[in-house]
Amino acid sequence: MKALCVATAVTMAMAWSTPLLAASEPPPGVASCSGCHSSNAAAGSPVTRLYGRDANEIVTAMTGFRDGSIPATVMNRIAKGFSDDEVRAIAAWLAAQK
Amino acid sequence: MGISHRISRREFFGASAAAATALTFPLPAFAQAAARVVVIGGGFGGASCARALKQIDPKLQVTLVEPNKTFTACPFSNNVIAGLRSIEQQQFGYDKIAAGGATVVAQAATGVDGAARTVTLADGTSLGYDRLVLSPGVDLRYDALQGYDEAAASKMPHAWKAGEQTLLLRKQLEAMEDGGLVVISAPANPFRCPPGPYERACLIAHYLKTKKPRSKLIILDAKDTFSKQRLFQNAWKEFYPGMVEWVSLSQGGKVNAVDPATNTLITDFGNHTAQVANVIPPQRAGRIATSAGATDNTGWCAIDPVTFESKSAPNIHVIGDACLAGAMPKSAFSANAQAKVCAAAIATLLSGGTPASPKLINTCYSLAAPGYGISVAGVYQPKNGVLADVEGAGGVSPADVPREFRAREADYAQSWFTTITAEVFG
Numbered sequence: 001m002k003a004l005c006v007a008t009a010v011t012m013a014m015a016w017s018t019p020l021l022a023a024s025e026p027p028p029g030v031a032s033c034s035g036c037h038s039s040n041a042a043a044g045s046p047v048t049r050l051y052g053r054d055a056n057e058i059v060t061a062m063t064g065f066r067d068g069s070i071p072a073t074v075m076n077r078i079a080k081g082f083s084d085d086e087v088r089a090i091a092a093w094l095a096a097q098k
Numbered sequence: 099m100g101i102s103h104r105i106s107r108r109e110f111f112g113a114s115a116a117a118a119t120a121l122t123f124p125l126p127a128f129a130q131a132a133a134r135v136v137v138i139g140g141g142f143g144g145a146s147c148a149r150a151l152k153q154i155d156p157k158l159q160v161t162l163v164e165p166n167k168t169f170t171a172c173p174f175s176n177n178v179i180a181g182l183r184s185i186e187q188q189q190f191g192y193d194k195i196a197a198g199g200a201t202v203v204a205q206a207a208t209g210v211d212g213a214a215r216t217v218t219l220a221d222g223t224s225l226g227y228d229r230l231v232l233s234p235g236v237d238l239r240y241d242a243l244q245g246y247d248e249a250a251a252s253k254m255p256h257a258w259k260a261g262e263q264t265l266l267l268r269k270q271l272e273a274m275e276d277g278g279l280v281v282i283s284a285p286a287n288p289f290r291c292p293p294g295p296y297e298r299a300c301l302i303a304h305y306l307k308t309k310k311p312r313s314k315l316i317i318l319d320a321k322d323t324f325s326k327q328r329l330f331q332n333a334w335k336e337f338y339p340g341m342v343e344w345v346s347l348s349q350g351g352k353v354n355a356v357d358p359a360t361n362t363l364i365t366d367f368g369n370h371t372a373q374v375a376n377v378i379p380p381q382r383a384g385r386i387a388t389s390a391g392a393t394d395n396t397g398w399c400a401i402d403p404v405t406f407e408s409k410s411a412p413n414i415h416v417i418g419d420a421c422l423a424g425a426m427p428k429s430a431f432s433a434n435a436q437a438k439v440c441a442a443a444i445a446t447l448l449s450g451g452t453p454a455s456p457k458l459i460n461t462c463y464s465l466a467a468p469g470y471g472i473s474v475a476g477v478y479q480p481k482n483g484v485l486a487d488v489e490g491a492g493g494v495s496p497a498d499v500p501r502e503f504r505a506r507e508a509d510y511a512q513s514w515f516t517t518i519t520a521e522v523f524g
């Protein structure tokens with residue numbers, strides 16, 4: 001019973017005292033990019049690192065992959081799943097990472 | 099804290115004795131207490147999730163429960179079977195995950211009490227949680243094919259969990275005489291790694307072609323279509339002509355029973371006696387998911403596509419192979435992507451927020467021959483309560499491209515494995 005009381009109180013206390021996650025929360029989709037684009041600077045992979053890259057560069061690349069003007073093995077298939085707004089949000093978030 | 103304040107809160111929550119007692123403690127003491135998240139299973143889903151939870155909110159108390167000290171990865175294990183790679187290259191430890199602040203408990207979870215929010219471990223001790231994540235992967239169903247039980251698997255390996263089974267299949271292939279017959283039996287959907295049996299057929303055929311060219315390989319399939327079918331079939335024709343034969347469901351490919359004593363696979367249409375028999379049986383969610391009340395009558399776990407919370411077991415989230423993720427295939431890529439979305443959703447829920455609708459990507463690379471890569475990709479989002487394909491996105495590698503394109507995809511496949519295992523374990 002005691003443990004249950006404490007758990008209830010903790011849940012309530014957290015709901016009141018912890019601020020909601022900040023606006024810098026990763027936008028939808030970006031968590032999947034790091035499956036191929038390493039977030040680790042030392043990785044030395046043929047698939048380039050996106051953290052800290054210029055946001056416009058990322059938007060230009062994604063738009064080009066989507067419309068086929070930039071040749072790709074897989075990014076054309078992936079970019080087609082994201083709208084302009086989503087791409088901009090992803091690019092801005094990636095650019096802001098270190 | 100004044101009496102009137104206490105009463106108003108008590109009224110707000112209903113005058114339950116538990117709430118009243120709890121609220122008489124001074125609040126600041128509780129504000130310090132971190133929420134507890136237990137993650138069961140240290141594979142691609144669970145290890146990713148434990149790590150992501152600590153990265154998102156270092157204050158969370160995260161415990162990863164996994165009995166093995168070393169994880170042996172399935173992706174690229176078909177290369178081990180074909181003699182192109184060592185098993186050590188598949189193996190990873192948990193030191194970095196522990197260094198990141200998660201507590202790693204080297205035990206199996208034996209039970210979950212969803213009402214008490216506790217997990218029981220093999221040594222009899224238990225762990226309490228506010229949120230539980232299950233990523234136990236698959237259990238092989240030893241009740242599905244007559245004659246195929248755990249003992250039969252030591253004669254007719256599945257090699258569908260990497261490790262000893264992978265090495266056993268490798269050894270059998272090495273021991274086989276030139277001119278032998280290799281049979282792979284592939285299950286119906288859904289199962290772990292939909293392109294896996296066909297990649298395996300390619301890489302075993304590559305080994306046979308190089309070392310035992312008079313041998314044959316037959317795939318007995320419980321399906322009429324399969325992942326990246328056209329690309330695989332083109333590759334069989336191009337690289338292994340006359341060596342690989344695929345028998346579909348409608349051609350009598352479904353294996354109903356096996357006889358380990360004679361290495362025979364039995365279908366409605368006849369018997370196939372193999373020198374090497376690789377039986378990939380039907381699968382279901384790892385047993386612990388059933389103990390947690392998270393499986394439905396299919397043996398898999400229905401989930402909310404935004405939070406990955408079980409549809410039947412509150413506060414329990416299921417990711418990876420064990421969950422029914424709509425259009426997302428059961429892959430290491432999916433498990434990792436789901437883990438990161440699930441971790442963010444849990445952190446948001448624990449802080450009283452509402453998780454936003456996610457988008458996820460999957461990509462599965464396969465090698466049809468060394469240096470010849472093909473892939474299938476998809477982008478997914480919640481729609482009508484399940485994860486659905488984003489229309490217009492995804493699909494397989496193009497059919498008619500120069501060899502150089504396949505070579506690049508083979509490189510990217512390797513680089514994907516390096517990147518993802520570094521993100522999860524490195």
Ligand SMILES: Cc1cc2nc3c(=O)[nH]c(=O)nc-3n(C[C@H](O)[C@H](O)[C@H](O)COP(=O)(O)OP(=O)(O)OC[C@H]3O[C@@H](n4cnc5c(N)ncnc54)[C@H](O)[C@@H]3O)c2cc1C
Pocket residue numbers: 138139140141142143144163164165166169171172173174175176205206207208233234235236257258259260290291294384385386417418419420428429430431432433461462463464
């Ligand atoms: C031959 C083959 C090739 C593949 N190739 C690819 C590929 O190229 N790309 C790709 O994306 N995917 C591939 N896969 C699929 C991939 O391996 C799985 O989809 C992935 O491992 C799923 O992750 P998971 O976390 O659900 O399960 P797993 O990675 O299997 O992890 C489950 C973990 O849970 C632990 N566990 C289970 N029960 C308990 C318990 N009661 N208590 C504590 N721990 C428990 C297990 O020990 C295990 O470590 C391949 C699979 C195979 C078989």
